[in-house]
Amino acid sequence: MSDEWIVACDFASVAANDVVRCDVADATYAVIKLSDGRCSVIDGLCTHGKAHLAEGFVDGTTIECPKHNGRFDALTGEPVASPVRVATTVYETRVNVDKIEFRKN
Template sequence: MSEQWTLLAEVADISPDTGTLRAVLDGEAVCVYKVDDRICATQDRCPHGNASLAEGYIENGTIECPLHQGVFDIASGAPLCPPVTTPIKVYAVKVEDGHIYVRTGQA
């Protein structure tokens, strides 16, 4: 079996101001992050409220929800402080020639 990778976005499209980009994968919103020199991706919608994590604040490898200040670890998706208690989905990412791909399944 081989991995399936789907083109999600371009590295150049990530905001230099926020370090985030909102993209869509199979009808679902995905947040793409530039954390130091790494590119990461998680679900965009905060599980605690109807807020886009792409509008949040990155600090030390975490994303803070702009609605209620819940914080998630970007790499693992783990909730780090109240009021969030549910992890966010994390996507496997690879970057080739400036293109960001996410793993979408097994063939």
């Protein structure tokens, strides 16, 4: 665990209602931007079958997995549609000037 903020990507590189993949060291994350500009960084692999969530899509405040269409709440990580049953990790996320940053504390 670290208190350091990690740059995920440029704020402008993620469209509203979209998600992009971010790889840092040996971990992968999904960086989500909601329609109102709020951003969320979550674990990149689905808790159900390890699909890359960045290949899914954002619908309202949820992100849908591309593999079996399970859904997570993008802000809390809670599962909201089956077959997902285990929450994903949501990291503390901020927009710092023009960067989306997160930390793992």
